[in-house]
Amino acid sequence: MNTALANEYSGAPHGAPVYELTNVSKTYARNKVVALTEVTLTLCKGSFTSVIGSSGCGKSTLLKIMAGLIPPTKGRVVLQGRPVTGPRRDIGMMFQQATLFPWKTAVENIVLPIEIRDGAAAAKKALDKAHELMEIVGLKGFENVYPNELSGGMAQRTSICRMLITEPAVLLLDEPFSALDELSRDMMNMELQRICREQNATAFLVTHSIQEAVILSDDIIVMKPRPGRIAEVVPVDLPRPRTLDMMTTPKFGAIVDHIRGLLDKGEDM
Amino acid sequence: MSDVQANSSADAGQDTVWVQEISLIDSIPRWIAMTFVFVVFVGTWQLTTSLGLVSPIILPTPMETLKDMIFVGQNLLTGGYMLLALWITMKEVIYGFALAIAIGFSLGVLVGETAFGEKAVMPYLVAIDTMPKVAFAPLFVAWLGFGIESKVALAAFIATFPIVVGTAAGLHAADENARMLFKTMGATRMQTLIKMKLPTGLPQIFTGLKIGAVGVMAGAITGEFLGGGRGFGELIRVAASQLNTPRVFSLILYLSLVGLALYVLVQWTQRKVVFWHKERVGAHDA
Ligand SMILES: Nc1ncnc2c1ncn2[C@@H]1O[C@H](COP(=O)(O)OP(=O)(O)OP(=O)(O)O)[C@@H](O)[C@H]1O
Numbered sequence: 001m002n003t004a005l006a007n008e009y010s011g012a013p014h015g016a017p018v019y020e021l022t023n024v025s026k027t028y029a030r031n032k033v034v035a036l037t038e039v040t041l042t043l044c045k046g047s048f049t050s051v052i053g054s055s056g057c058g059k060s061t062l063l064k065i066m067a068g069l070i071p072p073t074k075g076r077v078v079l080q081g082r083p084v085t086g087p088r089r090d091i092g093m094m095f096q097q098a099t100l101f102p103w104k105t106a107v108e109n110i111v112l113p114i115e116i117r118d119g120a121a122a123a124k125k126a127l128d129k130a131h132e133l134m135e136i137v138g139l140k141g142f143e144n145v146y147p148n149e150l151s152g153g154m155a156q157r158t159s160i161c162r163m164l165i166t167e168p169a170v171l172l173l174d175e176p177f178s179a180l181d182e183l184s185r186d187m188m189n190m191e192l193q194r195i196c197r198e199q200n201a202t203a204f205l206v207t208h209s210i211q212e213a214v215i216l217s218d219d220i221i222v223m224k225p226r227p228g229r230i231a232e233v234v235p236v237d238l239p240r241p242r243t244l245d246m247m248t249t250p251k252f253g254a255i256v257d258h259i260r261g262l263l264d265k266g267e268d269m
Numbered sequence: 270m271s272d273v274q275a276n277s278s279a280d281a282g283q284d285t286v287w288v289q290e291i292s293l294i295d296s297i298p299r300w301i302a303m304t305f306v307f308v309v310f311v312g313t314w315q316l317t318t319s320l321g322l323v324s325p326i327i328l329p330t331p332m333e334t335l336k337d338m339i340f341v342g343q344n345l346l347t348g349g350y351m352l353l354a355l356w357i358t359m360k361e362v363i364y365g366f367a368l369a370i371a372i373g374f375s376l377g378v379l380v381g382e383t384a385f386g387e388k389a390v391m392p393y394l395v396a397i398d399t400m401p402k403v404a405f406a407p408l409f410v411a412w413l414g415f416g417i418e419s420k421v422a423l424a425a426f427i428a429t430f431p432i433v434v435g436t437a438a439g440l441h442a443a444d445e446n447a448r449m450l451f452k453t454m455g456a457t458r459m460q461t462l463i464k465m466k467l468p469t470g471l472p473q474i475f476t477g478l479k480i481g482a483v484g485v486m487a488g489a490i491t492g493e494f495l496g497g498g499r500g501f502g503e504l505i506r507v508a509a510s511q512l513n514t515p516r517v518f519s520l521i522l523y524l525s526l527v528g529l530a531l532y533v534l535v536q537w538t539q540r541k542v543v544f545w546h547k548e549r550v551g552a553h554d555a
């Protein structure tokens with residue numbers, strides 16, 4: 001496999017480049033695990049990119065480095081012209097668990113990032129915006145409900161709002177809906193697509209579902225493990241906006257098959 | 270039309286009846302069950318004494334005890350010397366508990382939040398905690414005298430450790446996701462502590478406080494037994510030395526009411542503060 005070539009990847013020709021990763025490598029000092037080697041990629045404004053690969057191939061590591069949560073061992077991460085050296089306001093993140101705090105109501109959870117960054121007064125001012133966001137994701141009427149009264153899907157919607165409240169330029173999503181059932185998951189994915197279009201956000205999604213990756217993305221990065229690296233970038237040229245019934249088209253099926261083939265090959269490497 | 274219909278079964282309109290496997294003894298209402306146990310207990314007690322199995326000096330009859338409780342109750346209500354003694358003991362308990370909370374919480378944060386505290390302070394705390402703490406009572410008396418100070422010190426000394434342990438455990442209760450989330454929001458260490466770790470750990474902290482509330486009573490009374498003074502413990506000690514067992518019994522019962530009140534106060538505060546955390550009370554609570 002010609003990894004050198006595959007790693008040189010520029011995102012779909014949307015807008016200007018927002019995220020630029022150059023030769024990013026990560027070796028965890030604790031156990032000397034080489035989680036990532038020489039990852040180079042560029043994400044353009046408004047593009048949707050998914051990362052797929054077997055467990056342990058470094059997807060979460062890549063996301064954490066991009067988010068400024070952990071430093072790379074080598075390489076360079078630049079977001080909107082400024083190197084990423086720590087968590088930043090223009091980065092929104094979402095994880096597999098909604099992680100809402102049970103002592104705060106839904107809307108208070110949503111303005112938490114503002115409370116942390118700008119203080120309680122600013123958080124109070126952001127309440128109106130939080131209400132708007134909740135309406136967008138279909139949570140109107142649940143503003144003052146505590147998280148233990150929300151379903152799993154509602155909790156994840158709330159955490160979407162929390163991610164969006166700071167108006168981040170990029171959304172980093174680590175298997176955000178994998179804890180949900182398939183029906184709510186499809187719905188949430190369509191919602192995510194709509195939100196990204198409306199906000200013209202650049203999205204980077206880690207997923208284990210090939211279908212999910214294909215239906216949402218402009219490009220799919222297929223990764224291989226030991227050491228974690230980019231194996232191939234698969235462009236998805238299905239028209240936008242995507243709908244769930246596209247999943248039955250031959251083109252969709254062909255892309256899914258292609259990616260499955262790549263992943264299977266990765267297994268015995 | 271699909272084969273499966275909303276009302277498909279032949280016996281439509283009939284509710285299915287569940288046979289719930291609840292044994293008779295578990296379905297008795299709480300107050301009846303409690304009364305039952307109480308009656309059995311007092312009955313056995315009465316029988317043991319009226320059959321002359323135990324000398325009345327060792328074990329008074331329930332009736333004698335009740336009479337003495339009424340006497341002590343009158344003395345307390347009319348502001349007699351026993352009320353003064355109770356007040357002294359309660360002061361020891363309150364000061365001791367306040368001191369234990371202040372010290373225990375601070376040490377708990379030091380141990381739970383800093384690597385230094387965990388590495389260098391915790392081992393010593395564990396070592397001291399395993400000692401029989403009442404053995405320090407004579408020392409406190411020697412240092413602080415026969416006044417309430419030595420009792421406050423012993424009460425606080427005993428109650429501090431569970432609060433340290435509860436606080437430290439509480440600070441470790443936050444999961445990786447919550448820590449990560451606070452990191453992405455650019456939270457400072459202080460913000461993470463105050464807005465996330467402490468609220469997350471409140472259930473454990475309150476568990477520590479409840480164990481401490483029990484310990485603080487034991488500490489105050491032990492202090493009075495060993496260090497004199499004019500508190501309730503002294504009344505018990507004097508009554509016991511006069512072989513006035515009904516008095517000892519009724520004093521202990523009143524004392525346990527104070528202990529219970531303190532425990533209930535902490536429990537009530539917990540319900541108000543940690544409103545989102547539902548405690549499992551018992552295995553058989555539906
Ligand atoms: N904090 C850490 N310390 C040491 N090693 C780690 C750490 N985090 C991850 N690793 C190692 O790095 C490799 C990549 O882990 P990572 O979590 O990035 O994988 P992943 O692709 O997200 O897997 P999954 O699909 O299961 O979430 C794994 O071998 C893992 O054991």
Ligand SMILES: [Mg+2]
Nearest residue numbers: 059060061174
């Ligand atoms: Mg992962």
